[in-house]
Amino acid sequence: SAVISQKPSRDICQRGTSLTIQCQVDSQVTMMFWYRQQPGQSLTLIATANQGSEATYESGFVIDKFPISRPNLTFSTLTVSNMSPEDSSIYLCSVGLEDEQFFGPGTRLTVL
């Protein structure tokens, strides 16, 4: 199994600012995934992050808005840039190991 931690667990931010979310895994993994869960909705994949290469973004998500770093096999960051109230969501990182996928506890972001 994998244990995933995220920082911060929650934050309240002002419109126009940026927030960087950290994801730490207790084992080395090739791919990490970032998801967004808007209020009352299901999870939507933002991007897939490989160590040593640029992240692959899903339709509707762009690097300028959600830059991702993946400096090593146990760590990744997601930045939510130039935030607006529509960015208020829970952001979750996830890793795949064997046939299972493990999720972090999420970062609850509120943008005022």
Add this chain to the structure above:
Amino acid sequence: DAKTTQPPSMDCAEGRAANLPCNHSTISGNEYVYWYRQIHSQGPQYIIHGLKNNETNEMASLIITEDRKSSTLILPHATLRDTAVYYCIVRVGRASGSARQLTFGSGTQLTVLP
């Protein structure tokens, strides 16, 4: 990945079996059925997965029909802590040669009643 259809909500009495259905009529031969659940304000949690045979673990049982077009997740003795959104997801397994992300549908909100 094949699309899945689940009822939006279900209730179950505490101590009784909870049977959560899922339709995946377009499933391909190399796609597995995965079940995850998300308890309020937590990240999704893996429950069980299977290809074509029924599977059982300490959390639940997974019954897949012979034609693989539908499945049922069974929680044998539901407790209040099983109240969560349950997601049925179909995707290729690890044998495909690459880690694959999960595509989440709307899921079923299971409420276990005292």
